[in-house]
Each structure stands twice: as C-alpha cells, then as structure tokens.
Amino acid sequence: MLKFASISLLALATATPAFAETADSDEIVVTASGIEQPRDQVGQAITIIDADTIEKRQTVDIVDLLATTPGIRFNRTGSTGSVASVSIRGAETTQTLVLIDGVKVNDPSGIGDGYDFGHLLTSNIRRIEVLRGSNSVVHGSQAIGGVVNLMTATPAEGFSANASAEYGYSDTLSAKADVSGTAGPISGGIGAAYFRTDGISSAAVGTERDGYENFSGNARIKVALGDALSLDLRGYYITSDLDYDSFFGAPADSGDVAKLDQYVGYAGLNLGLFDGRFNSRAAVTWMRNERDYFFVRGTDPDYGYKGTNLRFEYQGVVTPADSAKLVFGYEHERPDYDFFGFGSTDSQKANIDSVYALGIVQPLAGLSLTGGVRHDDHSQFGGATTFGANANYSPNDGETNIRLSYGEGFKAPSLYQLYDSFSGNAALRPEQSKSYDIGLDQRLADGRALVSVTAFLRNTTDQINYDNATFTYGNIDRTRTKGVEATLALRPVDALNVTASYSYIDARDRSGRPAFDGKRLPRRAAHAVSLSADYDWSFGLSTGATITMVGDSFDDAANAVPLDGDALAGIRASFPVGGHFEIYGRVDNLFDADYATAFHYGTYGRAAYGGVRARF
Template structure:
C-alpha cells in the first residue's frame, strides 16, 4: 500500500499546474555544501533546509522527529525521549552521519563508531537545520559518507529581542526555553537556555516502569567587529542530560539503569577580509567534550563511563579574483581523545589527524555553476586518505529550473575504540570509503508558489568496519550499496496555506559476500517513507496544521530475521496570538495511537497531548 501511495504522490507532484502569479519566495542560502555561504541554486548537491519558522510551527521537541519529515532520513530510538538515537542518511550507517552544531563537529570520539547520539539533542534554541545528503568528505572530512546534519542557533537580532516559551503535557512533561539577543554598535551577542523534563514511558516495550528524562541546554554567541575587515566570533553550546533506561539482554524487562551526559561545545574564530572582500580568512579553534557516566542503580557511584574530546584547529581561505570564480582552501588539525573507566580497568587512546583541502567554484557562463575539489587526510594510525568531489548546477531560465549532478567521495576513520580496545580493537584497520552519485532536478512554478524536487542517487561503500566473529575483533569486512530516489513538493496556492511533502525510496543492502548477510537489507532502514505537512493561517489569527508520516517495513537485524512492521503517524497542532507579544499553542502527537517500533522490543509513545504559551519582544 505504501508503495502505491508513494507512486501516486510522485505522479501528483509531476502534474502540479502553474498557479496564480505572485512574488518569488526568494533564494535560500546554504553553508554545508562548500563550507561557505552560497545561494542554493549554485549547488549541485541535495540539501534540505528546516528553518526557524518551520521549527516553531511544528512544535516538535525531538530533532529526529523533524528530520524524519525530510527525504532520505531514517532513524531509530531506544524507547523514551532521551534514549539512544541514531540517524541514517540515504541508508548509510548511523555512524556515517557527520553532525555539526554551530559549525563544530560533535561526533563522539568515545563512541564505538564515533557516532552522534541524537537522543539528547532537542529543538531548544536550534533555529536552523541543514541536511546534506550524499558523501562530502572533501569539505567535511571523516564521517561524511551518508551526509551531513548541520544545526545552528539563532544569530543575534538587530537592536534587542527576547523570546520565551513553556509547555506542559502527557506524562508530566514540562518544556521551557528562553533567549535574549541584541546588537550595539560593533558588538552583537545572545544567550539562551532550554529545560525539558518528563516521566517518559517504559523503554522496554513490555515494561511497566516509566523511564524519566531531564535535559538542560544552554547556548551563547558573541561577535565583536574590531573593524570592517576584522572580527572575533565566539560560540558555545552545552547539554546536561539525565535519563533512566532499560538495559536488557534476551527478553526485554524493566531495569534501574541511569545514564548521565555532559556535552561541551565551543568555537573561537577570527575572520579577516582584505582587498574589498576578494580574500577572506577564517582561523578557528573548536572543542568538543562528551562525558558519559552510567549507573546500574541511581544514587550510587558510576559503574562505568566514557570521556571523548576533540580539539580542532581550522584555517579556511577564500579567494575570489572575479565574481564568477572562487577558490576555497584550508588546513585542519584535530586530536580526538578517548577515555574509559569501569569493571576494574581503564583505557586511554588518542590520534592526530592533519588535513588539507582545496575547492574551486566557477560560473563559466550565466546559469551554470561548477564545483570541484580534493582533500587529503593524514591519520597518525592508518596513514593517508585522499578524496575527490565535484558537482554542477545548471539553470536555463534564471533559477526556475535547476538541473543538479554530483559525485562525492567519503571516508570514515576507524574509531579509537575500534583501533585500540583491549579486547576487540584492531590497529590494522583501514578507513571506510564511499563513492556517491546523484542527479536531480528542481522546478519552481508560479513565482515560487509551487516547488518540486526529484533526485536519484547511488552510493557504494567499501572497507566498512564491522565486528568479525571469526577473529573476535573489528575488521574491514563489509561492503554496502544504497540506491534510491527522493522527491519533495512545496505548495502555497494562497498566502494562508502551505503544504510540504517528501518521499524517499532507499534500497540499502549488504554486498559483503558473506553468505548469511549478502543481499540482505541493512537493518532499521525502511525502503520507503512519506511525510506530508499542511498548515493554514485563518483570517482571525488562528493557525492550524497537521503532519502525517508513513514509514515502510524494515528489519531489526542484519540477517533479516527480525521484522519491524511499517507504521503511520499523524499529529495535529494549533496556535493563536493574544495581543502583539503573546501566543498560546498546543498539539496532539500520534493522534490515532499507533503501535509501532523503530527498534525491536523498545517502547514508543502513544497518543499524547501538549499545550503551551510563547512570548516575544
């Protein structure tokens, strides 16, 4: 049924008629494609933007629930809010998704595969998300095999601005946030905080004990322009989280396990522009620290824990001798560190990675933009890795139609755990490598009131790291292939009505040659997913909306013996302004109380209602 629905959606988007002529919605600016700001119609890669208006309108708490409405994204969550959560792009491993917060790489060096746990990342004061799909290690280095998820907090307002909100709902859930920002002369800055608390649900699907969760997130920005050419940029992000979870082996059951996280993210950069902006430089130091402690019983000393840090130095230069050409080049040095304690032992490991890259962006004639680049990374353990990438965007009609094509190579360095763990580590591991191709078309109709995008993609990954049961160590034993199509549709037939829809088909399979797994679908990656959102602004101030997301069948294991049934989720929402600065809002998630699973034997939320207030100045 899902397949027929998806085909019908594509047919509908392809047949969308031209609507009444009106003003253009304007060009979007993206950063993740090349590491610098570019109009999206100069980029040949597939990128989805979730802006501040959408984040506020959807009322979503978990970042992954927003990501799930974009094409090419699949996720799995271990039970209650705060449970371990992974995001897969175009069928890649969750550890092959590179994650940035305000430009800082936040993948955890203390994780088994350096993945990022999205379970503690709530919308809070996040104001923009860019999702780049496809390999792009030329710009971003290790882990950008499936793609990149870049999250940004709000830039400081001109003058002064303040915002706050509070909501309450199902399972004694309280969510609050506030931020203030402003600009005075050459100094601008802002600070924000968000707090979330819930009794949650049982992480074990058959459990009866609720697993609670608390999360505090803070962010700050400061920019000082010493002159028109020189500025200092400081950014910080912090997460403190405390989650109860059920740890079970075999039959699922309630347990008293607790996990606590402290995550520190920092950025300090100097920006210099010379020759009327034709040469710009950025030198920055970034820092990530993840402290993760685990307890079998709350109130006792930590039984085991991990600390992962990553100190990076970045230099980026941009030369634009003419308006039609740019050269982006840079050097990066990073030092990931890993520390473990527990069960009567400790472990420490670290590495050094030095990288250089260059990227050329040219527009040989009106309507055509071509980008190509190369990167070399030198790892202190396994040596060097060189990656290439190129993309092109051509518009014959001033941006109304864009033809896109891209080729990207990706690599992922072995994690410190995979290299150096005393029981299963393998110091001879090679980096995972990928080659990614895609071709797409974007069509804008009726001065931007209707926008359609279609993309086809293929990715081959070799030397993928997995646990080798023959040697009881990690090895480069996997090969995988993913191919598929993505479609998005945005309609605004009248100013008051907005509709957005996305569809993706992903065929991600094992190509390792191992008899038990070869040809099998990769686990927890449904082939098909559709999401449709509709919002309407009534003349008397009320705003209403609904989102329906349908996800197809998948498997929980690599041998495809444990099925996960497909599901459909519906949610409704509304908001109403009271005066100029005040607004009340509410939503109902999982409206029809669907019973489903994104990970076998883990619980999910049923129908849940929430209501809140917002104030803005």
C-alpha cells in the same frame, strides 16, 4: 505491514506547517562548501528546516523534525532521551556527520564515533541544514551518508527576546528562553532550555516509566575589532539525566541511569582583505562528551566514557572575479577517549592533519561548477584522499535547476575500534564511499509550486564490522544503496502551504558473506512518505497537521527480525494573544498507532501538549 491512518486531503490542506524545501532560489546555504552560497549554485541535495518550521511544528525532538526529510531514517530505543540514531540514504548511523554551530560533535568515545541524537532537543536551535550524499572534501571523516548542520540564532539587530513554556502528557514540562542584540561593534545572544518528563517504559514489555531531565544552554558573541577583523565566540552545553531499561539482552524494567555532559566551544578570528577579495578564518573548536552509567541511582558510576576532540581550522577564500572562488584550508584535530569500568581503564588518542581545496566557478549564465580534493593524514592508519564535484544549471533564472553531483566520503576507524584491548585492530583501514546524484528542481505557477526529484547511488567499501571469526573489528563489509527522493511543495494561496515528500531507499549488504549478502541493511525501511500542510486563518489562528508513513524493515542484518511499518499523524494549532503572546497546542500520534523503530523498545502513544510563547 504498513499501517495507514485515514486523514483526508482536505484536512491536511487546512493543517500542517510547510517544510522549508520551498526555499527561494537565492536562499543562502553553508553546508555544501563550508562558505555561504546561493542555493541555486549548489549541485548537491540539501534540505533546510528554518526557524518558522521549527516553531510551527512545536516539535521537541530533533529526530522527529528530521524524520520528515527525504532520505532520512531513524531509530530510538524508548523514552525521550534514549539513544536515537539517524541514517541518511541508508548509510550507517555512524556515517552521519553532525555539526552544532560549526563544531563537529561526533563522539570520539563511541564505538563508531556516532552521534546520539537522543539528548539533542530543539531547544534554541533555529535552523537545520541536511546535506544528503557523501561530502568529505569539505567535512572530512564521517560524511559518508551526509551532514546534519544545526545552528542557533544569530544575534538580532537592536534587541530581541523570546520565551516559551509548555506542559503535557506524562507530566512533561518544557521551557526555553533567549535574548540577543547588537550594540555598536558587539553583537551577541544567550539562551537556555529545560525539559523534564516521566516518560514511558523504554522496554516494550516494561511497566515502569523511564524519566528524563535535560538542560541546555547556548551563547555567542561577535566583536568587530576593525573594518576587516572580527572575533567570533560560540558555546553550547547539554547536561542530562536518563532512566533507561537494561540493554544487556532483551530490554526489561531496571533501575539503570545514564548521565551526560556535553560541551561545545568555538573561538574564531575572521579577516577580510582587498575589499573582500581575500577572506581568512582561523578557529579553535572543542567538543567533550562525558557519559556515566549507573546500575543503581545514587551510587558511584559503574562505567563511563569521555570523548574529546580539539581542532584547529584555517580556511581561506579567494575571489579573483565575481564568477569564481577558491576555497582552501588546513585542519588539525586530536580526538581522544577514556573509559573506565568492569575492573579496567583505557585511554587512547590520535592526530589527524588535513588539507583541502575547492573551486567554484560560474563560466556562463545559469551554470555553476564546483570541484575539490582533500587529503587527511591519520597518525594510525595513514592517509585518505577524497574528491568531489557538482554542478547546477538553470537555463531560465532559477525556474528550472538541473543538478549533478559526485562525492567521495571516508570515515576513520574509531579509537575504540583501533585500540580496544579485546576487540581492537590497529591495521584497520578507513571506510570509503562513492556517491552519485542527479536531480531536477522545477518551479511552476509563478513560484507557487516546486517539484524536486533526485536519484542517487552510493557504494561503500572497507566498511568496519565486528568479525565473529577473529573476535576483532575488520574491514569486512561492502554496501550499496540506491534510491529516489521526491518533494512536491505547493502554496496555492498566501495562507496555505502544502508539502509532500517520498523517498525510496534500497540499502543492501554486498559483503559476500553467505548469511548476509543481498540482505537489506537493518532499520532502513525502503519506503517513507511525509505529507504536511499549514493554514493561517484571517483572524490569527494557525492550524497544522503532519502524517508520516514508513514501510516495513528488519531489525537485524540477517533479516530474521521484522519491524512493521507505521503511519503517524499529528495535529497542532496556535493563536496570538495581544502583540507579544501566543498560545499553542498539539496532539502527537493522533490515532494512537502501535509501532516500533527498534525491536523490543517502546514508543509513545497518543499524547497532548499545550503552552504559551512570548516575543519582545
């Protein structure tokens, strides 16, 4: 059952950093349509986690930041660095599309092309946009549940440098630094981050700690080649080394090791013509995941995977009038994967060609309408066509926003599901979804309060699952998810920010199979609450706390293995020293709650950390 921690509202009101759901109505978002848009022109549900929130919360794991977002559920199989998956509005974790600096990073070598958030630390990530709901018109495959868009810092005007280092529980060391600047027509930045920990036992019954080491680097440069032409280069790299506990059967202490190298690259040209009325972007993106697994450290890898996705993108934006835009584009991508181990090797690839068009118009004051269509042609299963439309209406200059959204999503079968020599099925069809939203955002008290409520429904068909009757993958599942998301953001005085969010997700199997039909989908708790506040004291001290409460769920599709809900609380503080330095610290899981996000896997108890930041 759900375990509640006792924290008074007064304590919360002098505590936690605010979530950026309180963004101004004119804040720019890019995830909804693939171009910059004022937020009050978007009819879809989007949450923004900005640089200030990331810094104040002092969070290391991206999934811990996402966990306070309405509609998000996650699970992690043990210590930091272990496999971590994110579900949006009850969708499969493989139906979450992930972008890093505009590059799709879902792994083509995974069983379902999912993304492992376990190795993605906050490092030098400066902004996260979470779009909830199906949106394949803009983003193509995987965007059934929604999109998580992560961005590093844009180069500063002049010169800027930041660095931080912290130490804490389980001999954990984290350090990061970045520099950026602009000189004439060239702007750029580079950053690096290092993390190591002795960790915890990933197996709940284990006694040995599973350590983890992670290094990440990022760089970007933009060169103005003329008044209308610019070159944009971006790169992101992660390398990691993880001790983990064997997952063949119930997890138990073992000497298993996993190593990852992830490469992300983007090279683009931007051209603006006719006084900005016609803008073009042509880019090549490249992502490669290399995963090696060892039964014993120091030996040759026993098995491994390599997944690569090479993409070409063209996007055009025509603005015939200030109140209208046409976005259109062409994409070609070539995912491929390689596997070795257990006496065999395998290598497969596919080609996907896509075209799309999206219209955005403001026919009258306060009303914004968006609609579009996309067609994807896959070299194996053929074509998939998706539609989407949304509207945002404000009768009072952004004080009230009424949002409506309809989106279709699809997910191509993974190369493993199509071609694996034992369980592959070349006749698989893409998974398809239809998603409906209706929402209301209401500002009160001269903008010091925001109430946001969204109701949603999504039906997914042809969902791919392993068929125990044929021992192959098949389009055997149907699911339905419905629910409500609500956020209350308050700023009663300039120094205090309070945010509360709640989401209800009813995610159920609708396959018709007697053992599963009507059951709740695994690891999707129906209820989740997050309450945060932060207070900036007049003498410079900043204090904060967050509490998240997640209801009961099940670890399996038959709903035979329950997972108890949990309530976790954390507190934090920071204090400036001089003009360029700041000391900070936090305590996670303040009340040492015993909980699990995946059956048989361990979680962290109470843990404290402290560090210092420098800015120039």
